[in-house]
Amino acid sequence: xxxxxxxxxxxxxxxxxxxxxxxxxxxxxxxxxxxxxxxxxxxxxxxxxxxxxxxxxxxxxxxxxxxxxxxxxxxxxxxxxxxxxxxxxxxxxxxxxxxxxxxxxxxxxxxxxxxxxxxxxxxxxxxxxxxxxxxxxxxxxxxxxxxxxxxxxxxxxxxxxxxxxxxxxxxxxxxxxxxxxxxxxxxxxxxxxxxxxxxxxxxxxxxxxxxxxxxxxxxxxxxxxxxxxxxxxxxxxxxxxxxxxxxxxxxxxxxxxxxxxxxxxxxxxxxxxxxxxxxxxxxxxxxxxxxxxxxxxxxxxxxxxxxxxxxxxxxxxxxxxxxxxxxxxxxxxxxxxxxxxxxxxxxxxxxxxxxxxxxxxxxxxxxxxxxxxxxxxxxxxxxxxxxxxxxxxxxxxxxxxxxxxxxxxxxxxxxxxxxxxxxxxxxxxxxxxxxxxxxxxxxxxxxxxxxxxxxxxxxxxxxxxxxxxxxxxxxxxxxxxxxxxxxxxxxxxxxxxxxxxxxxxxxxxx
Amino acid sequence: xxxxxxxxxxxxxxxxxxxxxxxxxxxxxxxxxxxxxxxxxxxxxxxxxxxxxxxxxxxxxxxxxxxxxxxxxxxxxxxxxxxxxxxxxxxxxxxxxxxxxxxxxxxxxxxxxxxxxxxxxxxxxxxxxxxxxxxxxxxxxxxxxxxxxxxxxxxxxxxxxxxxxxxxxxxxxxxxxxxxxxxxxxxxxxxxxxxxxxxxxxxxxxxxxxxxxxxxxxxxxxxxxxxxxxxxxxxxxxxxxxxxxxxxxxxxxxxxxxxxxxxxxxxxxxxxxxxxxxxxxxxxxxxxxxxxxxxxxxxxxxxxxxxxxxxxxxxxxxxxxxxxxxxxxxxxxxxxxxxxxxxxxxxxxxxxxxxxxxxxxxxxxx
Numbered sequence: 001x002x003x004x005x006x007x008x009x010x011x012x013x014x015x016x017x018x019x020x021x022x023x024x025x026x027x028x029x030x031x032x033x034x035x036x037x038x039x040x041x042x043x044x045x046x047x048x049x050x051x052x053x054x055x056x057x058x059x060x061x062x063x064x065x066x067x068x069x070x071x072x073x074x075x076x077x078x079x080x081x082x083x084x085x086x087x088x089x090x091x092x093x094x095x096x097x098x099x100x101x102x103x104x105x106x107x108x109x110x111x112x113x114x115x116x117x118x119x120x121x122x123x124x125x126x127x128x129x130x131x132x133x134x135x136x137x138x139x140x141x142x143x144x145x146x147x148x149x150x151x152x153x154x155x156x157x158x159x160x161x162x163x164x165x166x167x168x169x170x171x172x173x174x175x176x177x178x179x180x181x182x183x184x185x186x187x188x189x190x191x192x193x194x195x196x197x198x199x200x201x202x203x204x205x206x207x208x209x210x211x212x213x214x215x216x217x218x219x220x221x222x223x224x225x226x227x228x229x230x231x232x233x234x235x236x237x238x239x240x241x242x243x244x245x246x247x248x249x250x251x252x253x254x255x256x257x258x259x260x261x262x263x264x265x266x267x268x269x270x271x272x273x274x275x276x277x278x279x280x281x282x283x284x285x286x287x288x289x290x291x292x293x294x295x296x297x298x299x300x301x302x303x304x305x306x307x308x309x310x311x312x313x314x315x316x317x318x319x320x321x322x323x324x325x326x327x328x329x330x331x332x333x334x335x336x337x338x339x340x341x342x343x344x345x346x347x348x349x350x351x352x353x354x355x356x357x358x359x360x361x362x363x364x365x366x367x368x369x370x371x372x373x374x375x376x377x378x379x380x381x382x383x384x385x386x387x388x389x390x391x392x393x394x395x396x397x398x399x400x401x402x403x404x405x406x407x408x409x410x411x412x413x414x415x416x417x418x419x420x421x422x423x424x425x426x427x428x429x430x431x432x433x434x435x436x437x438x439x440x441x442x443x444x445x446x447x448x449x450x451x452x453x454x455x456x457x458x459x460x461x462x463x464x465x466x467x468x469x470x471x472x473x474x475x476x477x478x479x480x481x482x483x484x485x486x487x488x489x490x491x492x493x494x495x496x497x498x499x500x501x502x503x504x505x506x507x508x509x510x
Numbered sequence: 511x512x513x514x515x516x517x518x519x520x521x522x523x524x525x526x527x528x529x530x531x532x533x534x535x536x537x538x539x540x541x542x543x544x545x546x547x548x549x550x551x552x553x554x555x556x557x558x559x560x561x562x563x564x565x566x567x568x569x570x571x572x573x574x575x576x577x578x579x580x581x582x583x584x585x586x587x588x589x590x591x592x593x594x595x596x597x598x599x600x601x602x603x604x605x606x607x608x609x610x611x612x613x614x615x616x617x618x619x620x621x622x623x624x625x626x627x628x629x630x631x632x633x634x635x636x637x638x639x640x641x642x643x644x645x646x647x648x649x650x651x652x653x654x655x656x657x658x659x660x661x662x663x664x665x666x667x668x669x670x671x672x673x674x675x676x677x678x679x680x681x682x683x684x685x686x687x688x689x690x691x692x693x694x695x696x697x698x699x700x701x702x703x704x705x706x707x708x709x710x711x712x713x714x715x716x717x718x719x720x721x722x723x724x725x726x727x728x729x730x731x732x733x734x735x736x737x738x739x740x741x742x743x744x745x746x747x748x749x750x751x752x753x754x755x756x757x758x759x760x761x762x763x764x765x766x767x768x769x770x771x772x773x774x775x776x777x778x779x780x781x782x783x784x785x786x787x788x789x790x791x792x793x794x795x796x797x798x799x800x801x802x803x804x805x806x807x808x809x810x811x812x813x814x815x816x817x818x819x820x821x822x823x824x825x826x827x828x829x830x831x832x833x834x835x836x837x838x839x840x841x842x843x844x845x846x847x848x849x850x851x852x853x854x855x856x857x858x859x860x861x862x863x864x865x866x867x868x869x870x871x872x873x874x875x876x
């Protein structure tokens with residue numbers, strides 16, 4: 001018997017125009033936590049979907065427990081003991097925990113075919129105990145926190161006696177405390193002989209928990225190594241980032257002490273409802289001064305989106321006052337916000353930031369189409385627009401380096417750079433950067449962070465909203481923590497740890 | 511060759527392919543009813559282009575389709591599906607007939623009033639669905655269809671009123687004055703109804719092209735059509751843009767009504783010929799929502815109509831066969847995405863598989 005539970009040999013996968021995986025070889029040993037790391041779009045998830053039978057590979061073989069598996073399907077994967085916890089949970093909220101877990105594998109009483117609830121509960125309780133997955137099997141899933149829902153997903157996989165468990169970006173939605181808890185669980189599972197494949201792009205976590213690492217870049221395996229070898233090097237995190245990106249990167253942007261000046265933005269008593277009329281922002285007030293970066297930390301969905309939408313004129317608030325550069329906003333249009341000398345990097349570049357079906361030059365003037373020299377007497381001056389586009393493409397190293405392509409054909413990082421370039425050239429006095437590096441590769445993250453700090457140093461007041469705590473900590477001068485629509489805590493960013501912030505992000509500690 | 515010309519050529523190639531396939535299927539249909547496809551197509555061609563007078567027929571049939579096609583195409587740019595070109599045309603046509611016989615004005619002024627009336631009434635007829643869409647979110651497909659029925663029945667009713675009706679058995683309005691009529695191009699053919707409306711159509715195409723490609727208004731309408739969230743983010747009053755796009759679309763459709771009344775019939779007849787507005791949808795589709803593409807598509811449909819009339823009188827094949835070809839063209843253009851996938855993806859997949867086998871993927875971008 002081989003020491004590897006899984007081997008993927010020479011796997012390639014082509015989607016339409018895109019080669020997602022090319023000639024990938026992956027070996028996973030029994031009883032290991034094997035991390036697959038790579039930037040967004042490197043092909044990690046595609047590879048795992050092939051393993052789980054969701055996609056058929058264009059070429060290549062899958063060898064699981066010394067057996068070549070052909071025509072893989074999710075059903076076969078489950079049968080063979082392969083389980084997957086997806087990034088987006090696949091649970092039915094109105095059902096209870098145990099109902100979700102047994103769905104599709106319900107135990108029945110032999111003679112009558114009636115559901116054997118007692119046996120199901122016993123089995124789940126036993127597993128919970130064994131791996132310290134504390135959860136009430138009779139609770140409704142809709143009442144659980146994100147961390148708890150993830151535990152239900154893991155139980156679901158364990159219930160089907162999985163031996164090889166794939167977790168796709170499991171920490172993306174967790175607070176630091178919840179991450180620690182998850183890692184304890186994973187270690188218990190490993191010690192019990194389970195093999196775990198962890199897909200992630202967070203370097204710290206990889207080094208903390210994995211035994212083996214495979215790095216994927218642009219669809220290819222760059223290297224496979226043991227974590228303990230990597231941890232022996234001087235700066236293992238940089239080393240790993242280097243493999244991922246293909247060049248040395250700065251993980252934490254260098255910046256000097258902030259020199260805050262006058263307030264450029266004052267927000268008073270803002271209350272905002274969402275589309276269903278539920279209060280999402282509850283009486284929030286704060287100011288941002290020129291020359292400082294104020295970070296809003298919080299788990300996604302605690303009102304950050306509605307806060308920014310209201311401030312930028314995209315969602316009328318219930319009440320509140322906002323002044324930017326001394327101008328009072330009426331919360332009616334985004335144009336009013338821009339005209340006050342502000343800029344906005346929106347959280348969802350596909351929803352708000354870009355017109356994917358239009359060329360880059362048309363995207364560069366979005367929100368500027370009324371400004372001279374781009375517009376005179378109702379006509380657009382494409383000579384000026386194209387000249388500006390050429391300059392921005394060059395200065396921000398946007399690829400491909402032409403304005404004649406549709407924004408759809410740019411990678412996520414380049415799309416984001418386009419937006420950052422457009423917003424920075426407003427020379428704003430106040431900048432809202434909402435999830436500015438979400439789904440962007442490390443190289444572009446470094447670039448965008450530098451630009452944001454440079455704006456601050458040029459006297460711009462920056463409001464940064466991010467679900468990535470490391471981003472908040474590395475950029476902000478002041479940190480506000482948002483929970484359930486309220487600012488529950490303010491820190492000056494000096495010697496604060498992720499843990500301390502995490503306590504407030506979960507709503508406790510206030 | 512730069513990417514833009516290449517894109518246009520590819521687009522064109524697919525439209526031409528759709529047309530060729532449609533004719534091939536049409537040939538099969540003709541064989542099936544024991545006709546001679548070559549003879550039929552020959553007759554068709556000569557009916558459409560064989561003589562100056564036949565060519566004038568082609569242009570005459572094409573002219574109103576240019577307007578309605580452009581109207582539908584313009585609304586498409588804002589992401590709106592204006593099925594109401596038909597109703598906008600009726601309403602404008604009736605109004606044109608009224609100002610045409612009721613007002614007594616010098617020729618140049620009278621024609622200007624006729625054109626303005628068509629623009630205003632067509633625009634007004636589209637304004638209602640536009641406002642309902644922008645303010646209340648009512649889907650424009652439903653409201654424009656309802657407005658079609660209102661226009662149809664209202665004009666039928668008004669035509670019968672004594673104020674407007676021509677005395678006699680035929681339900682039609684009084685004839686418009688000579689000063690309100692579009693000039694007929696009798697230098698091409700003695701009996702043609704081809705009129706100066708076609709010049710207006712070309713001028714409108716040029717204007718529409720500039721509005722869409724070069725003006726801030728066109729940019730904002732396009733952004734709203736592609737992504738209304740991005741429009742709001744970009745400081746565009748997207749609701750307002752929906753209304754404006756709808757009104758402009760209706761105004762252009764209204765011009766088709768002016769052309770039919772002031773250029774061809776010289777009165778409003780009840781019920782008014784059905785289908786010019788609906789045919790505009792197909793024309794817009796085939797013309798890829800581009801103003802000059804619309805002109806070309808309208809010419810093709812005009813040629814099919816003119817040729818079809820010839821086929822009907824000169825061969826044993828009924829003109830319905832031409833309608834079938836026309837329908838197949840629409841079908842193929844509409845399902846073009848599917849056609850494209852079928853052809854392009856298959857070629858690409860084969861290429862990639864080959865490259866993979868030869869380990870040659872380095873040439874490809876990931």
